[in-house]
Amino acid sequence: xxxxxxxxxxxxxxxxxxxxxxxxxxxxxxxxxxxxxxxxxxxxxxxxxxxxxxxxxxxxxxxxxxxxxxxxxxxxxxxxxxxxxxxxxxxxxxxxxxxxxxxxxxxxxxxxxxxxxxxxxxxxxxxxxxxxxxxxxxxxxxxxxxxxxxxxxxxxxxxxxxxxxxxxxxxxxxxxxxxxxxxxxxxxxxxxxxxxxxxxxxxxxxxxxxxxxxxxxxxxxxxxxxxxxxxxxxxxxxxxxxxxxxxxxxxxxxxxxxxxxxxxxxxxxxxxxxxxxxx
Amino acid sequence: xxxxxxxxxxxxxxxxxxxxxxxxxxxxxxxxxxxxxxxxxxxxxxxxxxxxxxxxxxxxxxxxxxxxxxxxxxxxxxxxxxxxxxxxxxxxxxxxxxxxxxxxxxxxxxxxxxxxxxxxxxxxxxxxxxxxxxxxxxxxxxxxxxxxxxxxxxxxxxxxxxxxxxxxxxxxxxxxxxxxxxxxxxxxxxxxxxxxxxxxxxxxxxxxxxxxxxxxxxxxxxxxxxxxxxxxxxxxxxxxxxxxxxxxxxxxxxxxxxxxxxxxxxxxxxxxxxxxxxxxxxxxxxxxxxxxxxxxxxxxxxxxxxxxxxxxxxxxxxxxxxxxxxxxxxxxxxxxxxxxxxxxxxxxx
Amino acid sequence: xxxxxxxxxxxxxxxxxxxxxxxxxxxxxxxxxxxxxxxxxxxxxxxxxxxxxxxxxxxxxxxxxxxxxxxxxxxxxxxxxxxxxxxxxxxxxxxxxxxxxxxxxxxxxxxxxxxxxxxxxxxxxxxxxxxxxxxxxxxxxxxxxxxxxxxxxxxxxxxxxxxxxxxxxxxxxxxxxxxxxxxxxxxxxxxxxxxxxxxxxxxxxxxxxxxxxxxxxxxxxxxxxxxxxxxxxxxxxxxxxxxxxxxxxxxxxxxxxxxxxxxxxxxxxxxxxxxxxxxxxxxxxxxxxxxxxxxxxxxxxxxxxxxxxxxxxxxxxxxxxxxx
Numbered sequence: 018x019x020x021x022x023x024x025x026x027x028x029x030x031x032x033x034x035x036x037x038x039x040x041x042x043x044x045x046x047x048x049x050x051x052x053x054x055x056x057x058x059x060x061x062x063x064x065x066x067x068x069x070x071x072x073x074x075x076x077x078x079x080x081x082x083x084x085x086x087x088x089x090x091x092x093x094x095x096x097x098x099x100x101x102x103x104x105x106x107x108x109x110x111x112x113x114x115x116x117x118x119x120x121x122x123x124x125x126x127x128x129x130x131x132x133x134x135x136x137x138x139x140x141x142x143x144x145x146x147x148x149x150x151x152x153x154x155x156x157x158x159x160x161x162x163x164x165x166x167x168x169x170x171x172x173x174x175x176x177x178x179x180x181x182x183x184x185x186x187x188x189x190x191x192x193x194x195x196x197x198x199x200x201x202x203x204x205x206x207x208x209x210x211x212x213x214x215x216x217x218x219x220x221x222x223x224x225x226x227x228x229x230x231x232x233x234x235x236x237x238x239x240x241x242x243x244x245x246x247x248x249x250x251x252x253x254x255x256x257x258x259x260x261x262x263x264x265x266x267x268x269x270x271x272x273x274x275x276x277x278x279x280x281x282x283x284x285x286x287x288x289x290x291x292x293x294x295x296x
Numbered sequence: 297x298x299x300x301x302x303x304x305x306x307x308x309x310x311x312x313x314x315x316x317x318x319x320x321x322x323x324x325x326x327x328x329x330x331x332x333x334x335x336x337x338x339x340x341x342x343x344x345x346x347x348x349x350x351x352x353x354x355x356x357x358x359x360x361x362x363x364x365x366x367x368x369x370x371x372x373x374x375x376x377x378x379x380x381x382x383x384x385x386x387x388x389x390x391x392x393x394x395x396x397x398x399x400x401x402x403x404x405x406x407x408x409x410x411x412x413x414x415x416x417x418x419x420x421x422x423x424x425x426x427x428x429x430x431x432x433x434x435x436x437x438x439x440x441x442x443x444x445x446x447x448x449x450x451x452x453x454x455x456x457x458x459x460x461x462x463x464x465x466x467x468x469x470x471x472x473x474x475x476x477x478x479x480x481x482x483x484x485x486x487x488x489x490x491x492x493x494x495x496x497x498x499x500x501x502x503x504x505x506x507x508x509x510x511x512x513x514x515x516x517x518x519x520x521x522x523x524x525x526x527x528x529x530x531x532x533x534x535x536x537x538x539x540x541x542x543x544x545x546x547x548x549x550x551x552x553x554x555x556x557x558x559x560x561x562x563x564x565x566x567x568x569x570x571x572x573x574x575x576x577x578x579x580x581x582x583x584x585x586x587x588x589x590x591x592x593x594x595x596x597x598x599x600x601x602x603x604x605x606x607x608x609x610x611x612x613x614x615x616x617x618x619x620x621x622x623x624x625x626x627x628x629x630x631x632x633x634x635x636x637x638x639x640x641x642x643x644x645x
Numbered sequence: 646x647x648x649x650x651x652x653x654x655x656x657x658x659x660x661x662x663x664x665x666x667x668x669x670x671x672x673x674x675x676x677x678x679x680x681x682x683x684x685x686x687x688x689x690x691x692x693x694x695x696x697x698x699x700x701x702x703x704x705x706x707x708x709x710x711x712x713x714x715x716x717x718x719x720x721x722x723x724x725x726x727x728x729x730x731x732x733x734x735x736x737x738x739x740x741x742x743x744x745x746x747x748x749x750x751x752x753x754x755x756x757x758x759x760x761x762x763x764x765x766x767x768x769x770x771x772x773x774x775x776x777x778x779x780x781x782x783x784x785x786x787x788x789x790x791x792x793x794x795x796x797x798x799x800x801x802x803x804x805x806x807x808x809x810x811x812x813x814x815x816x817x818x819x820x821x822x823x824x825x826x827x828x829x830x831x832x833x834x835x836x837x838x839x840x841x842x843x844x845x846x847x848x849x850x851x852x853x854x855x856x857x858x859x860x861x862x863x864x865x866x867x868x869x870x871x872x873x874x875x876x877x878x879x880x881x882x883x884x885x886x887x888x889x890x891x892x893x894x895x896x897x898x899x900x901x902x903x904x905x906x907x908x909x910x911x912x913x914x915x916x917x918x919x920x921x922x923x924x925x926x927x928x929x930x931x932x933x934x935x936x937x938x939x940x941x942x943x944x945x946x947x948x949x950x951x952x953x954x955x956x957x958x959x960x961x962x963x964x965x966x967x968x969x
Contacts, residue, residue, distance in 0.1 A: 061503060062351035069502050084851030086878065103854060111851050140617045155518060157502040159358060160351065164500050164507055166516050173514045175498070175609065188612035212617070272518055274533040278479050278616045282469045289626035291467035291633065 058200055058234035061158060066200050066234055068156045068163075071265040071272065074149035074242070077104030079136075081218040082258060083112060091131055101217075107149075109257040113220060119251045126219025135213055138285060139277035141172050141189035143213025144206050144228050145244040145258065153265055155272050156232075163195055163202070168275045176204050184208020187224055202232040215246075223250035238264040347545050347575040352503045354521075355545040357575055360608035363488055363583065363601050364424040364495040366392040369561075371431035371439030378439065379428040393420040419493075425580075425602040432599040441561055441597055448592035452562050466629035469622060476622055478615035480534050480558050481512035486551045486569045487560065487585035490601070497603070498610050506540055506547060513615045519549055526552050532565060534558050547573040563589045579605035670868045670898045675826040677844075678868045680898050683933065684926035686811055686906065687747040687818040689715045692884075692922060694754035694762030701762070702751040716743035742816070746929040755922040757907075764884055764920060771915035775885055789952035792945060799945055801938035803857050803881050804835040809874045809892045810883065810908035810922070820926065821933050829863055829870060836938045842872055849875050855888065857881050870896040886912045902928035 058066040077085070084106030090099030115123060126133055136142065142150055152168040165174040176195040184192030184207055192208035211224040231243040240262040247255040348356040366389045380388060396419065431439035444452070465471050475481045483491030488508075496511040506519045519540040526537055532555035540549040549571040556565030567589040574582045581603040588596045671679040689712050703711065719741035754762035767775065785794035798804045806814030811833070819834040831840045842863040849860055855878035863872040872894040879888035891911040899905050904926040911919045 062353070067503070069504070084853040086853070086855045103856070105850050105854065111853075135617075141612075141614055155505075157500055157505050157507050157518065159500045159502055161358070162498075162500050164502075164509070164516070166507065166518055171514060171516065173509060173516050175509075177609070180608070182609070185609075185611060189614050189617060190612055269524070269527065271520070271527075271537075273531075274535065276479055276534055278477065282477065286469040286623060286626055289469070289623065289630055291463060291630070 056200070056235055059237075063160050065158070065160075065197060066202070067158070068202060068232060068234065068240065069158050071153050071155045071270045072240065072262045073151075073153040073265060074260055075263050076107060076149065076260055077102050078107045078149040078258070078260060079146065079151055079216055080104065082106065082108050082216050082220055083218070085218070107258045107260045109259065114253045114256055116251060116253055119221075123219050123221060126214070126221055128219075130217060130219060133219070134217055136217060137281070139170055139281045141213065142167070142169055143189055143209065143215075144174070144191050144193075145230060145246070146213065146215050147172050147174065147190070148230070148242060148244070148262070149260060152275060153270070153272060165193075166272055168272045170275065170277055174206075176202075189213055191226070191228070198231075200233055204228075204230040204232070206230070221251070222246070222248045225250045232262075235261065238266055240264075345575075345577055350501050352501075354501050354506075355542065355547065355575060356501065357499045357506065357547060357573055357581060358501055359499060360606050360610065361497045361499065361581060361603040362423050362425065362495050362606040363483075363490050363497070363603050364419045364422060364493075365427065365490050365601055366419060366424070367427050367429050367432055367601060369432045369489075369599065370441060371433065375430045375439075378430060378434065378437070380430055382428070385426065385428050389420075389426065396420070423604060423606040425604045427602060429600065432601045433597060434600055435598040436595070442593045442595045444562075444592060445590070445594055448562065448564070451564065451592070455559075455562070464629075466625055469626060472622065472625075474558060476625075478513060478619050478622075480515065481510070481615075483512050484510040484515040484517070484535055485560070486517070486535065486538065486549070486571055487587070487599070488571070488583065488601075488603075489560075494613065496606060496610055498608065506549075509610065511610045511613050514613050521547075526550075529553065532556070536567075536569070545574060547571075549573070560587070562592065563587065564591045566591050573603075665900065668900060673824050677824055677829075677865065678870070678898060679824065680829070680870065680896055680904055681822050681824050683929050683931035684820045684822060684904060685746050685748070685818050685929040686806075686813050686820070686924055686926050687742045687745060687816075688750065688755075688813050688924065689742060689747065690750050690752050690755055690924070692755045692812070693764060694756065698753045698762075701753060701757075701760075703753055705751065708749070708751050712743070712749070716741060719743070742813075746927055748925045748927045750925070752923070755924050756920060757923045758921040759918070765916045765918045767885070767915060768913070768917055771885070771887075774887055774915065778882075789948055792949065795945060795948075797881055799948075801836060801942050801945075803838065804833070804938075806835045807833040807838040807840070807858060808883070809840070809858065809861065809872070809894055810910070811894075811906065811924075811926075813924075817936065819929060819933055821931065829872075832933065834933045834936050837936050849873075852876070855879075859890070859892070866895075868897060870894075872896070883910070885915060886910065887915055889914045896926075 058068070061067045061069070080101050081104065085101070085104055087103040088101040090096065090101070092099055113123075131137055136150075141147075147154065147165070147167045147169065150167070150169045154165055154167040157164040157166060161177070161179045163176040163178060165176065167173070172190060174190050174193055176193040178195050181194040182192075187208055187210040189210060189212065191206040193204050193206040195202055195204045197203070206228045207226075209222070209224055209226040209228075211222065211226075214221050226246070226248045228247075229245045231241075233241045233243075235241045241259065242262045243257060243259040245255055245257045246252070350356045350358070433439045433441060436442055459471070462468070462471050465473075469477060481491055482489050483495050483497075488497065488510075491510075491512050494511045498509040498511075500507045500509070504520060504522050506521060508517045508519070509515070510517075515535065517535060517538055519538045521540040521542065523541060524539060526539055531537065532553050534555055534557060536551040536555075537553040538549050538551040540547055542548070549569075551569040551571070552567075554563075554565045554567050560567065560569075567587065570586040570588065572582075572584045576582045582600070583603050584598060584600045586596055586598040587593070673679045673681070756762045756764065759765055782794075785791065788795055792800060804814055805812050806818050806820075811820070811831075814833075814835050817834045821832040821834075823830045823832070827844050829842045829844065831842070832838070833840075838858065840858060840861055842861045844863045844865065846864065847862065849862055854860065854876055856876060857878055857880060859874040860876040861872050861874040863870055865871070872892075874892045874894070875890075877886070877888050877890050879886070879890070883890065883892075889912055893909040893911065895905075895907045897905045905923070906926050907921060907923045909919055909921045910916070
């Protein structure tokens with residue numbers, strides 16, 4: 018069965034990646050919050066660091082993981098409401114290490130963003146994009162499962178803390194297995210399809226994507242978030258993004274419905290609407 | 297190329313999802329029709345059962361559950377009693393299971409769309425909840441949804457009229473059922489209803505919250521249990537907004553703030569749903585709900601259907617992302633129109 | 646248009662600014678030399694030395710005569726019935742420099758290096774780039790063919806005063822400097838452009854980040870604030886500079902009412918050598934009022950409407966003549 022061999026292949030790639038990651042030269046980190054003094058998070062009833070809460074990134078990573086200047090809206094009528102704010106980037110070392118063909122594809126993606134970006138079509142965001150989209154997400158923590166419940170498209174990720182298995186098939190959000198390393202929740206995600214993007218600038222991946230994320234409490238209301246991205250079909254080496262995540266502290270914070278399918282139906286299927294019969 | 301990949305991904309995901317559900321039921325117990333599980337008058341708390349607790353002290357409802365069942369919402373017309381005998385219940389289930397597999401008669405449209413027997417889409421191949429109840433509705437005692445108020449009847453008429461003026465079902469994506477449009481499916485509720493297939497749920501509890509994930513379209517309901525009030529009435533959602541609390545070992549969830557676009561049995565946006573979850577066995581949750589919508593029904597009404605344990609995990613149900621069906625149906629309808637127009641032109645010549 | 650009253654007195658008649666040896670720069674609570682307050686760099690001194698002038702300094706009498714002549718030139722704009730008069734009445738609204746505080750200097754040019762007081766010659770690459778830019782601008786057509794072909798300041802995008810380097814903006818050449826621990830902020834009155842300068846030694850951002858005013862990083866060198874600015878987007882070239890421009894500014898308070906301001910232009914792709922100018926920031930009175938330029942930019946709209954109307958009339962005229 019082709020699916021089986023796929024899993025086996027990606028597992029082999031991962032092992033290879035583990036080695037090359039250890040050998041990868043250390044790239045200078047971008048400006049980010051100074052290393053917080055060791056912070057010990059409050060504990061859940063079962064004794065784990067308590068990450069429960071509604072969180073959100075406060076940056077422009079969803080526009081472009083790399084550093085970028087402000088730019089106008091791709092749609093004139095949106096005026097300033099659709100414009101792109103500048104940002105200092107969240108990629109360690111500044112630049113995503115694309116293989117040459119992949120870089121070409123990234124540029125094509127970027128040039129045809131309105132046609133190709135899955136976010137435009139209300140498709141599931143994938144990982145790590147779901148974490149830094151400009152929508153909140155809720156971490157709901159139990160002993161066996163940690164849920165990541167995203168407002169955007171109602172995307173859901175189950176992080177298996179026990180009963181861990183390989184991904185049964187490729188999917189948009191991948192298959193996440195988690196573990197605790199001291200204060201840090203480490204989430205290992207594989208089993209992706211090749212359809213999601215990392216941002217609105219066309220940064221993308223293949224189905225060989227492997228993401229290792231680290232969620233570390235840095236104060237009562239902030240987390241340090243890191244994701245190491247490995248995909249030997251697309252990148253010449255593993256690379257890392259990092260950013261803080263902020264807790265929604267307003268008492269009425271809650272994940273709202275963002276059932277965006279309805280919002281894009283005219284865009285996706287409008288050309289198939291029955292035309293009024295001509296006289 | 298891209299299209300090719302997408303298609304294969306979809307096929308694989310459907311097969312896997314189905315296979316997982318099927319496997320779990322086969323592994324979990326013997327064939328349900330021969331030996332229906334938990335056949336009792338109704339799932340009722342046994343005196344001896346004490347539900348386990350989560351680390352933070354909530355009654356533990358966690359795990360993978362299904363409300364797949366052959367018990368209809370309303371009592372069939374010719375039935376007058378509240379409960380079947382064991383033999384009657386099994387016979388009713390058998391008839392229903394046979395009806396489902398009829399869909400797969402080779403060469404029929406239904407067979408092309410979904411082969412129920414092959415992919416485990418019929419209930420009888422997976423775990424399903426059995427009950428001697430002749431209907432889910434137990435109050436009113438006649439097992440029927442109560443009569444509608446004049447306002448409710450008027451609303452139904454208006455909805456039907458609006459639907460007619462909007463044109464045929466295949467004229468426009470907006471005229472198609474919201475399930476086909478991948479916006480929401482029957483199972484998500486509230487109230488939770490048997491979705492026909494994939495009627496699976498995952499419940500996860502964290503400090504201060506209960507989360508109910510519906511497999512279909514990955515709808516997660518996040519229910520705070522800290523007595524916070526519902527938001528202002530200006531906030532309206534497809535699945536409403538849920539607030540929970542415990543009464544003893546029972547989780548009580550009240551949901552309001554519906555947007556009225558997914559009316560349950562033609563209810564209004566003023567509908568209030570009160571759900572009660574009580575774990576009555578390691579592998580069963582008693583699930584009762586009350587529908588309170590005075591602008592639609594002459595009285596409140598209540599129903600019960602069980603949630604029984606099923607095997608996990610739940611796989612990603614990316615409905616919209618691969619919704620070729622809707623594009624193909626609409627394209628087909630436009631093609632039919634074109635052909636009809638050409639034919640008309642040809643015959644008039 | 647400026648609505649708040651400015652000081653009308655001609656304050657200083659000092660020649661080049663020099664710090665009195667006894668002057669002690671005040672300190673902010675966190676110990677920085679204090680350069681806060683409201684300042685202007687309004688001046689009649691040109692950036693480059695006028696043709697025919699060979700010396701670095703005028704005599705006091707020469708300088709006064711030139712200021713008087715320049716001030717008369719400004720008020721000549723208000724001759725009744727001229728377009729300039731309709732556009733801005735300089736004398737009435739205090740738009741000419743001589744009605745407000747301005748910086749007096751005996752210097753014949755702001756440029757102090759090269760010693761000839763002129764911007765140095767362009768490199769070959771610089772000439773090529775300038776020609777390419779002019780060709781690009783020509784493609785946009787005439788100034789009034791579209792909003793995009795008009796001037797940056799008429800479009801309310803940025804005005805010359807903001808810089809860096811900060812240059813006399815002809816009117817409203819006012820700044821507000823505010824300091825806090827780790828930061829100096831320079832607000833330009835025109836189009837409310839605020840430059841936020843961190844002093845903590847952080848590096849300039851990734852080269853991919855490009856801004857109209859670049860990105861500034863500052864540090865204290867004794868009592869002198871040194872600000873280096875890079876990461877320009879080159880859409881607002883300073884005298885023809887490009888995106889490789891680095892501006893090094895030096896602010897030194899030399900009196901309660903004066904800051905010596907020097908800047909060096911380092912852009913090796915454009916000029917054969919770096920060049921340096923010296924000006925001053927003179928204390929003026931606050932507060933600074935909101936300069937909401939774009940929000941009230943009827944001028945740009947009306948100019949474009951007028952241009953289209955004139956074209957229409959010309960076409961009608963031509964058609965009439967053709968018909969005859």
